[in-house]
Amino acid sequence: MNVRVLALVLVLLGGCAEPAPTTEGFAGLGRESGGFARVLPGRPLAFPADHGAHPDFRIEWWYLTANLEDAEGNDYGVQWTLFRSALRPGADEPGWGNGNLFMGHAGVTGEGVHRAAERLARGGVGQAGVDAVPFRAWIDDWTLGGDPEAGMQVQAHGRDFAYRLALDPRGPLVLQGDAGYSRKSADGQASYYYSQPFLHATGTLEIDGRQVEVNGPAWMDREWSSQPLAGDQLGWDWFSLRLDDGARLMAFQLRHRDGGRYLSGTWIAPDGRASALDGSVIKLRPLGWTTVAGRELPTRWSLSVPGHLAQVELATVNPQAWMDLDTPYWEGPVRVHGGASGVGFLEMTGY
Numbered sequence: 001m002n003v004r005v006l007a008l009v010l011v012l013l014g015g016c017a018e019p020a021p022t023t024e025g026f027a028g029l030g031r032e033s034g035g036f037a038r039v040l041p042g043r044p045l046a047f048p049a050d051h052g053a054h055p056d057f058r059i060e061w062w063y064l065t066a067n068l069e070d071a072e073g074n075d076y077g078v079q080w081t082l083f084r085s086a087l088r089p090g091a092d093e094p095g096w097g098n099g100n101l102f103m104g105h106a107g108v109t110g111e112g113v114h115r116a117a118e119r120l121a122r123g124g125v126g127q128a129g130v131d132a133v134p135f136r137a138w139i140d141d142w143t144l145g146g147d148p149e150a151g152m153q154v155q156a157h158g159r160d161f162a163y164r165l166a167l168d169p170r171g172p173l174v175l176q177g178d179a180g181y182s183r184k185s186a187d188g189q190a191s192y193y194y195s196q197p198f199l200h201a202t203g204t205l206e207i208d209g210r211q212v213e214v215n216g217p218a219w220m221d222r223e224w225s226s227q228p229l230a231g232d233q234l235g236w237d238w239f240s241l242r243l244d245d246g247a248r249l250m251a252f253q254l255r256h257r258d259g260g261r262y263l264s265g266t267w268i269a270p271d272g273r274a275s276a277l278d279g280s281v282i283k284l285r286p287l288g289w290t291t292v293a294g295r296e297l298p299t300r301w302s303l304s305v306p307g308h309l310a311q312v313e314l315a316t317v318n319p320q321a322w323m324d325l326d327t328p329y330w331e332g333p334v335r336v337h338g339g340a341s342g343v344g345f346l347e348m349t350g351y
Helices: 003-013
Strands: 059-069 075-086 100-110 113-122 128-131 135-139 142-147 151-158 161-169 181-183 190-207 210-225 233-243 248-256 261-268 274-278 283-292 295-305 309-316 329-338 342-348
Touching (some): 059 190, 075 135, 075 142, 075 342, 100 151, 100 190, 100 329, 210 342, 233 309, 233 329, 283 309, 295 342
Antiparallel strands (some): 075 100, 100 113, 128 135, 161 190, 181 190, 248 261, 261 274, 309 329, 329 342
16 A cells, blocks of 8 residues: 555544544544444453553554753653554454554754654555564554563664664553543533553664663553544644652643543552542643644643642653654653642644
């Protein structure tokens, strides 16, 4: 299949892409689930099986970010993502009859530098896939593998960048939402969602031929669904924060066509105990905007969670961290200042 045609199919199926018609939500993620499996509350997540693929669901992803620092104190952000989109329910079969399409994204960001690359593949022919035991997600020679609870490795490369990192878990897996059931709208759209927010990364990073040793905190997210958004949701702003006192925060807002927002999140104590956050307690607003790729994006934010997090300011390391791929969006590291200090990642779609 021509890669441009494949990219278009992935967009229509619901990757992180330019918005589809708003009756189907951002990137088609609000399309009715049809014959695909539905996300329902009360389904217990099971490991290691849920590290692998879920072919009865339409869309899922394996997503890693890392906030890294070199010996000179320079900040970098690294992203690795694999998306699986299904053409039909039960698409996981061998050979060219396989109905799974895969898209990989990799990025590196620093002050004044941003690099991104994309890979596209079809399942069933050995070019891309996911195994649960031992865990391995791959597309071509980009890989994320090992054990999210014991140790992993990740590697990717593109034009003028590469990275290879070891990932050491220093805390437990965290179930987002209600025991892994993460609502995305008042109408009940949802995903199954868990994270490994306690990874520590060490390894090498190369940009424009210069190789440096780096280390820092990393975060892995796993989600799967068949209709994760409502039809009028135009995009999202998603945050993962690693605070210097050891706590973690995941928070997101989904923006509706009428100007409304759906917010949700999870506060994670240093020992891994997680508390689901109702959207009403998350205070989130943009503080500053930057022209990026011909559009205005909020690149400074104010965030607070009364009872957990005093007001902080989130500032992007590189406001121009635009993933200029067949499926474009903004993705990059942030610094946390104010009521707490730390680092994190921000993803913005639909602008």
